[in-house]
Amino acid sequence: MKLSRDILAFQARLGHEFSSPELLIRALTHPSVSSPNRQDNQRLEFLGDRVLGLVMATALLEHDKDATEGQLAPRFNALVRKETCADVARQIDLGAVLKLGRSEMLSGGRRKQALLGDAMEAVIAAVYRDAGFEAAQSVILRLWGKRVGTVEEDARDPKTALQEFVQARRQPPPAYVLVARKGPDHEPIFTIAARLEDGTEEQATAGSKRLAEQAAAKALLAKLEQQT
Incomplete structure (x- = not known):
């Protein structure tokens, strides 16, 4: 051939x-x-x-x-x-x-x-x-x-790491909120907020909800670790 x-x-x-x-x-x-x-x-x-x-x-x-x-x-x-x-x-x-x-x-x-x-x-x-x-x-x-x-x-899953961090401080687990969805159906872009009960949050954008949630969780965890 x-x-x-x-x-x-x-x-x-x-x-x-x-x-x-x-x-x-x-x-x-x-x-x-x-x-x-x-x-x-x-x-x-x-x-x-x-x-x-x-x-x-x-x-x-x-x-x-x-x-x-x-x-x-x-x-x-x-x-x-x-x-x-x-x-x-x-x-x-x-x-x-x-x-x-x-x-x-x-x-x-x-x-x-x-x-x-x-x-x-x-x-x-x-x-x-x-x-x-x-x-x-x-x-x-x-x-x-x-x-x-x-x-x-x-390999460190950001969502798991964030949940363990807040639970260790006796806080409720974070919520993941869809902020926006843009783009065509075949190539959507999602913006997700990882949000704590007190209103602290970080947002991230990615081509899937799962990736956006992970990125938001990673960003929020980094913020919380800097504050401690």
Whole structure:
């Protein structure tokens, strides 16, 4: 199979040259453009999620040989979550080579976090199917880079940390209030306030309610810690 210049350039960014390039093409094919003669990437996404999980679990065990399961679990979740996969996808400009249907292209599909995260997992599976576990492991560890070593801070859930902080001071848990929702349905922007009973609050804006809540909680916790 002859690959386009864009796909060849993406292979270089990925760091793996495919013996069976049809695997890569399938990994880059979104369901919006699939057909009876063109398979989409959903089955590869399912497999890639498991390959990524095994690589990250192994890497965490090797990085911190004294960590407990309770310490490892949130670190693992931070490394394999869709947001992290999407960040890695942006790092190698995966969105530029995705094969999308017209509706997805018009709605900004190449920038969508969930779509990028899914495709990144599919690409991991394609590498695994093409060259085996060690090749997939090598690609993952190179692309995830320093994240394994710095994941401790990322793994700290801001909402949990804020709740523990206020409860330790015998205050009610914070409320999360939707302040504004802007943008089109396919790409909404949410502004959320993390608010305490006494009216103290911080606001944050993000592309999902969950991310906005976490950012608001982080900002409010930082404010409270400065006041103590």
